[in-house]
Amino acid sequence: MKIIADAQGGDHAPLEVVKGCIAARDEYGVDIVLVGKEQEIRQVLRQENLSDDRIEIVDAPDVITMEDDPSDIARGKKDSSMAVGLRLLRDGAGDAFISGGNTGALLAGGTLIVKRIRGIRRAALATILPRAGGVTMLLDSGANTEWTPEHLAQFGILGSLYMEKVMGIQSPRVGLVNNGSEETKGGADRVAAYQLLKQAPVNFVGNVEAREIPMGGCDVAVTDGFTGNIVLKLVEGLAAFFMGEIKGMLLRDTKSKIAAAILKPGLVEFKRKLDYTETGGAPLMGLCKPVIKAHGSSNAKAYKNAVRQAISFANSGMIQAMEAALSANPVPAAEELPVP
Amino acid sequence: MKIIADAQGGDHAPLEVVKGCIAARDEYGVDIVLVGKEQEIRQVLRQENLSDDRIEIVDAPDVITMEDDPSDIARGKKDSSMAVGLRLLRDGAGDAFISGGNTGALLAGGTLIVKRIRGIRRAALATILPRAGGVTMLLDSGANTEWTPEHLAQFGILGSLYMEKVMGIQSPRVGLVNNGSEETKGGADRVAAYQLLKQAPVNFVGNVEAREIPMGGCDVAVTDGFTGNIVLKLVEGLAAFFMGEIKGMLLRDTKSKIAAAILKPGLVEFKRKLDYTETGGAPLMGLCKPVIKAHGSSNAKAYKNAVRQAISFANSGMIQAMEAALSANPVPAAEELPVP
Numbered sequence: 001m002k003i004i005a006d007a008q009g010g011d012h013a014p015l016e017v018v019k020g021c022i023a024a025r026d027e028y029g030v031d032i033v034l035v036g037k038e039q040e041i042r043q044v045l046r047q048e049n050l051s052d053d054r055i056e057i058v059d060a061p062d063v064i065t066m067e068d069d070p071s072d073i074a075r076g077k078k079d080s081s082m083a084v085g086l087r088l089l090r091d092g093a094g095d096a097f098i099s100g101g102n103t104g105a106l107l108a109g110g111t112l113i114v115k116r117i118r119g120i121r122r123a124a125l126a127t128i129l130p131r132a133g134g135v136t137m138l139l140d141s142g143a144n145t146e147w148t149p150e151h152l153a154q155f156g157i158l159g160s161l162y163m164e165k166v167m168g169i170q171s172p173r174v175g176l177v178n179n180g181s182e183e184t185k186g187g188a189d190r191v192a193a194y195q196l197l198k199q200a201p202v203n204f205v206g207n208v209e210a211r212e213i214p215m216g217g218c219d220v221a222v223t224d225g226f227t228g229n230i231v232l233k234l235v236e237g238l239a240a241f242f243m244g245e246i247k248g249m250l251l252r253d254t255k256s257k258i259a260a261a262i263l264k265p266g267l268v269e270f271k272r273k274l275d276y277t278e279t280g281g282a283p284l285m286g287l288c289k290p291v292i293k294a295h296g297s298s299n300a301k302a303y304k305n306a307v308r309q310a311i312s313f314a315n316s317g318m319i320q321a322m323e324a325a326l327s328a329n330p331v332p333a334a335e336e337l338p339v340p
Numbered sequence: 341m342k343i344i345a346d347a348q349g350g351d352h353a354p355l356e357v358v359k360g361c362i363a364a365r366d367e368y369g370v371d372i373v374l375v376g377k378e379q380e381i382r383q384v385l386r387q388e389n390l391s392d393d394r395i396e397i398v399d400a401p402d403v404i405t406m407e408d409d410p411s412d413i414a415r416g417k418k419d420s421s422m423a424v425g426l427r428l429l430r431d432g433a434g435d436a437f438i439s440g441g442n443t444g445a446l447l448a449g450g451t452l453i454v455k456r457i458r459g460i461r462r463a464a465l466a467t468i469l470p471r472a473g474g475v476t477m478l479l480d481s482g483a484n485t486e487w488t489p490e491h492l493a494q495f496g497i498l499g500s501l502y503m504e505k506v507m508g509i510q511s512p513r514v515g516l517v518n519n520g521s522e523e524t525k526g527g528a529d530r531v532a533a534y535q536l537l538k539q540a541p542v543n544f545v546g547n548v549e550a551r552e553i554p555m556g557g558c559d560v561a562v563t564d565g566f567t568g569n570i571v572l573k574l575v576e577g578l579a580a581f582f583m584g585e586i587k588g589m590l591l592r593d594t595k596s597k598i599a600a601a602i603l604k605p606g607l608v609e610f611k612r613k614l615d616y617t618e619t620g621g622a623p624l625m626g627l628c629k630p631v632i633k634a635h636g637s638s639n640a641k642a643y644k645n646a647v648r649q650a651i652s653f654a655n656s657g658m659i660q661a662m663e664a665a666l667s668a669n670p671v672p673a674a675e676e677l678p679v680p
Binding site (some may be wrong): 050081131132142145146177179180185187210211212213214225226227229230231232233234235236237238239240241242244245249250251252254255258259260262263266267270282289290 | 365426445471472485486517518520526527549550551552553554555564565567569570571572573574575577578579581582584585586588589590591595596598599600602603606607611613614
């Protein structure tokens with residue numbers, strides 16, 4: 001197994017990327033291809049006293065920044081670490097690609113270079129959210145703000161396969177995020193998506209209201225990219241708000257500080273549950289090869305976990321299963337459906 | 341000041357409505373009109389040993405249930421407590437109306453019976469969300485899933501006036517909930533709403549990402565009813581998830597239980613901050629008279645607080661200010677705007 005990593009992606013590149021990938025190599029026994037500014041990467045290896053055993057370095061002189069337009073990956077920034085890494089993945093030089101760089105560029109590059117699975121109309125960004133008693137996959141969580149019912153139905157199939165084959169959840173419950181549980185809710189396009197999901201080869205549990213997402217009402221929460229962005233960012237903001245309030249509560253006086261010390265193990269576990277560095281990253285769904293988007297502020301631990309996730313994704317056979325599922329059960333266009 | 345209350349609205353009607361209104365009468369010195377099944381209301385007064393001082397009871401034989409279609413309020417359920425109460429408000433028999441009943445019916449009834457302020461295109465449901473260092477008004481939080489840029493701009497003006505005149509916040513910061521801070525984000529309709537809000541007589545702070553809502557990035561979060569429903573329900577669900585996790589943490593062993601006892605004052609305060617019964621209810625914005633939607637599961641305390649909120653709303657002069665603002669600064673249609 002060989003994982004390709006964008007050494008220049010994210011806020012702490014290349015240092016944290018390199019450290020995380022080396023840790024993953026040592027812990028999971030995989031080969032690593034680091035793509036980026038070779039001089040800088042070699043400097044990190046020297047400075048951190050890390051061996052370059054089973055590390056391949058592919059020089060890429062350019063970097064996609066957060067300010068770059070996503071389409072630059074196929075135009076002015078063809079020699080960026082992200083574009084070079086995606087071409088290496090396409091050409092079979094590795095089994096999966098991880099990057100902490102510009103999300104839009106990664107999606108555009110994934111679609112243009114790696115390409116979508118035949119029959120998949122849109123790639124989606126899927127995030128793994130903590131929730132009561134487990135995790136929930138939210139997709140699309142920000143890639144597509146324009147969407148059709150067919151996109152949502154395909155996201156449901158993709159998410160179900162990932163949760164089953166990568167996360168090991170049997171018969172994952174797929175829910176459509178909506179503003180009510182009745183099948184007439186959410187406007188014409190969402191009603192059509194509901195009907196498509198009902199016919200799709202997934203365990204569709206119907207509409208889920210947003211309050212059910214953290215309460216565990218489904219394993220795969222299907223939505224459009226605008227709504228998914230709102231959900232994802234609100235979870236982040238509320239987690240920060242809550243942790244701030246709890247901190248205030250634990251530091252309000254000496255007695256509280258003693259209580260905080262007693263509670264420390266539980267607090268650490270709770271914080272860990274909310275910590276994105278534990279889950280690794282967000283898989284891009286619908287591409288012909290596994291691509292993982294690591295959080296922009298990832299540290300070495302987060303990159304190591306992203307590599308672990310990339311290994312599971314590559315090992316899962318999910319993409320082949322999706323290709324098979326699509327040829328057996330292509331998602332019908334909404335206009336072909338019987339009126340409910 | 342006289343407040344009209346729907347004695348049959350909500351899960352715990354009429355008992356909790358009556359008790360809450362009586363408590364409000366005694367604490368705030370207002371008169372109360374209870375609309376509902378007179379026999380049942382009188383029975384509650386007797387059973388709870390409450391005086392009917394400054395309480396008027398208006399008999400309404402029918403009840404709008406949660407299963408009724410909202411439009412029933414103007415058709416088959418004209419004699420329901422909600423419809424009768426709204427007509428009393430329209431006719432000047434009281435200064436404000438509160439109901440814990442069917443939200444859709446209250447909005448439909450408010451629009452059809454009380455009517456919108458001249459120039460306002462849609463009424464909106466506004467909820468007050470807890471956040472770091474204060475509260476934020478979210479509107480529309482579920483009334484309108486179909487919307488135009490003009491609706492959102494008007495929601496911004498309405499929310500700003502409410503936060504200023506009812507909640508006492510100077511120059512409230514109005515933000516447009518979006519999937520990015522750039523003014524080109526969120527699709528054509530949201531881009532047009534951005535331009536309208538920029539020209540509106542409010543302190544517009546631009547787009548706010550959802551993570552900024554609980555972090556206090558704005559005092560008024562403007563959005564469409566679908567997105568507003570997602571935000572509101574997700575806040576509810578995450579609060580329940582977090583409280584459950586904290587509870588688990590505090591009960592995991594004897595030592596933790598001791599810590600929990602120490603932390604009790606802080607925990608009570610935190611829970612109170614998240615408690616909808618403290619804020620009272622959600623004002624309906626854009627109607628000619630003040631209408632407050634109390635939470636369906638409201639207890640007496642929540643109804644008492646809803647009455648307090650109705651008093652502030654009626655005293656604020658906000659509706660008159662809105663009428664004045666609209667005649668001075670009508671929101672232009674999006675197509676009249678210069679292209680940004």
